[in-house]
Amino acid sequence: MADLKDFKENPQKQLLEHLKDARCVMLGSPNPGEHMQPMAPQLDDDMIENDSGAIYFFSDRTSDLGKAVLNMDKDVMMTYMEKDYQACVRGRLFPNTNPAVIDRFWNSIVASWYPGGKTDPKMLVLRFEMKDAALWASTGNPIKFFYETTKANMTDTLPDVGDKAHIKVS
Template structure:
């Protein structure tokens, strides 16, 4: 797959993978800022990823300042897709999105349910990034490493492509 992954294929793999395994590390794109685990709900048609947060967290307060750039680092549970995506962060109280993505796991963080005064949404407008895709699996990866060591070549473990998601 090396050198054969097009931006369109990489983008499709990222969005499909995010549906199945939607947790990554999200943070401000600033030196010294630590990212935190967040669960994202992707909308490929708009290039948007939605995150539930509490408005009393440092992260949400920093995003609320406005004009913040963010970075979402992602690795699928099956390790087939990895990505590092850059974009704009903003606070959004879109009730339709709250209804759409509300689930028992999200509800656990908000004692007063969908009307909890601390409930907020963080909107991540994905702009660009890099996506790595490997369909080799653990056995295929091992084979590629062994082959590379025996033949003094580098392993073919997948492809990488820069993407424009907006």
């Protein structure tokens, strides 16, 4: 459930906290003709506390996304959705060649995709640097939702079921 107080006070930190716990986001390609694809975001508490605005992904240099990142330098979009929290984030994808990043996020799930281990030639680590984001959060409380939508229908007003924000990532 989204904490609306945190959402208003520090939406960037809350976004990073949601992404840290996410199993998957939809990540766009620098090539506008390609569909977004599911990717597992890699970030940790240090990155959240330092508001780095960076997220890492393990990818494959032979995939459409990998080839596009290696050949183009354009903004991409990333989306994340859960029941009461949604985000659309614009940023840039860059190949990352720092072996410390691989060591930092390497685990048995990542290893299952790279039979050659940490030096598998097909592995491509991507660094997503956030620029800005549109965010939406609601309480997820079904009673409040029912009350607000009923009140709106009776008074010709809009329901107050959450909040939205647009942030520039620092």
